Amino acid sequence: MAKRDYYDVLGAAKGADTAELKKAYRRKVKELHPDQNQDNPNAEEQFKEVNEAYDILKDPEKKAAYDRFGHAAFEGGTGASAGNGGGFHRGGGQGDFGSAFSDVFDDLFGGFAGGGRRGGERATRGSDLRYNLGVTLEEAYTGKQATISVPSSVACDTCSGTGAEGGAEPTTCPTCSGMGKVRAQQGFFTVERGCPTCSGRGQIIKNPCGTCAGAGRVQKNRSLNVSIPAGVETGTRIRLAAEGEAGLRGGPSGDLYIFIEVQPHAIFERENQNLFCQIPVSMATAALGGELEAPTLDGGRSRVKVPAGVQSGKQLRLRGKGMPALRGGGSGDLYIELAVETPVNLTSRQKELLKEFENLSTENNPASSDFFSKVKSFWDDVRG
Secondary structure, eight states: OOOOOHHHHHTOOTTOOHHHHHHHHHHHHHHHOGGGOTTOTTHHHHHHHHHHHHHHHTSHHHHHHHHHHGGGGGSTTOSSOOTTTTSSOSTHHHHHHHHHHHHHHHHHHOOSTTTTTOTTOOOBOOOOEEEEEEEOHHHHHHOEEEEEEEEEEEEOTTTTTSOBGGGOOOEEOTTTTTSSEEEEEETTEEEEEEOTTTTTSSEEOSSBOTTTTTSSEEEEEEEEEEEEOTTOOTTOEEEETTOSOOOBTTOOOOOEEEEEEEOOOSSOEEETTEEEEEEEEEHHHHHHOEEEEEEOTTSOEEEEEEOTTOOTTOEEEETTOSOBOTTSSOBOOEEEEEEEEOOOSOOHHHHHHHHHHHHHOTTSOHHHHHHHHHHHHHHHHHHO
């Protein structure tokens, strides 16, 4: 039976470059892997055929010979050597396949036994930590210095973080010779696994530290001083480099991330850099105009003029009395929202005066007059 064209086997275009061939090879390996095609009796042969094709085309010299002479380049010892007829090669050919397959194995099927391609790791970076810190609106306005207690892993003082008794250095793993991974032949392909002796680290500790049991770190609460800048808001993140968990066996520490949560305020509401404060005003002040004192977040007071005839919901702006910008650049504004208050528990005399006022003020309520004029027109249209 005539051998299929290697480019057709891979599903690649004639003359495809190295990147295109590798991409096609990965796709075919994943598609035809015997473990994924147990119902296909030809899967194993097709899988071998794909690896044979890629073994030739990934080598620039072999690829050049194949592009010129086709399969004849590797028959009877002619052209570039292809081992036993260019199939699944033994000796050098088999070594080439193991290398090629190793390049894509992790991408397709992941690592085994936690090893993957992480061989040779001597130390592991510590985990990042998150700390949620609540601050008042006043503290967000002025900034503050805070002391926080963080439970985390720190480097073991007994072994200086090495994990070995007396601070001795770990020794090279005899099983994997420091590579952190071992190879095993499974059927017709080679599999790399994490070394079971050293768990993929490439080193072992003969005499583990009695304090940290060989981990190189212990659990401990730490007190840290944190500077909270003025202008922070909920969701602001502050990074403290190398203040997270200590690394494993002398590895670098992770980072500590402090997430700010600004607590609700009894008087002010915040929207970005602006503040809002609702202040009630009496009917008389709203009608006649006047002045009121508005509180500011810095503890001060500002006198605000209330225009005559003001309505509920009217906002008056105090420039620069809002929150400071987090990284400089001025401050927001404070908006005073007026809420006209209706009096309750009136005396008889007050009721008489209000009724008299109402009888005399039919022309002084433009909003009411306009609304009821529209209602009358609506009813007339409905009846008509």
